Amino acid sequence: MLKLDIQLFAVPFHRVSKTRKKLRRSHNAMEMPGMTKCPNCGEVIKPHRVCTKCGFYKGKEVMETKDAE
Numbered sequence: 001m002l003k004l005d006i007q008l009f010a011v012p013f014h015r016v017s018k019t020r021k022k023l024r025r026s027h028n029a030m031e032m033p034g035m036t037k038c039p040n041c042g043e044v045i046k047p048h049r050v051c052t053k054c055g056f057y058k059g060k061e062v063m064e065t066k067d068a069e
């Protein structure tokens with residue numbers, strides 16, 4: 001059992017420098033979801049969804065909002 005396959009083991013905590021650790025985790029960050037602007041009020045919204053501020057979707061009001069003018 002002296003023959004060790006290094007790739008099978010987790011990376012030892014104390015052998016990895018701060019820079020190496022940060023470089024490895026530089027790919028772990030979550031990506032920002034795509035965002036678009038509402039054509040009616042200009043609010044930043046998720047694409048293909050009703051605007052939560054004015055309730056508009058595809059140029060029509062499809063939802064009533066609390067602060068409707």
Ligand SMILES: [Zn+2]
Pocket residue numbers: 038039040041042043051052053054055056
């Ligand atoms: Zn809007």
